[in-house]
Amino acid sequence: METGIGAVLTLLPKYGDNEEHPKAIEFSIAYAYPQAGLISDPELEAAVRDGERELGPEYAATGDFVRTDDGITVTFVIMEQG
Numbered sequence: 001m002e003t004g005i006g007a008v009l010t011l012l013p014k015y016g017d018n019e020e021h022p023k024a025i026e027f028s029i030a031y032a033y034p035q036a037g038l039i040s041d042p043e044l045e046a047a048v049r050d051g052e053r054e055l056g057p058e059y060a061a062t063g064d065f066v067r068t069d070d071g072i073t074v075t076f077v078i079m080e081q082g
Contacts, residue, residue, distance in 0.1 A: 007031045028075040036071035051076060
């Protein structure tokens, strides 16, 4: 989905065998330059760390980001605890 600010948002549900709801959701947002240049690596690290912490304790979340010559992509995999 185009966000209107030059970013692309993707949600990908991950289903197991015979499951009615996803066991995990992969959430990614990608920013191209020049928007990607407005966000520093320390800011991205803090955003990922904060996102992982704020989704708990209900959810287990693992996040990361990748910066390339084209921009940045921030990805989280979110799973229900228990």
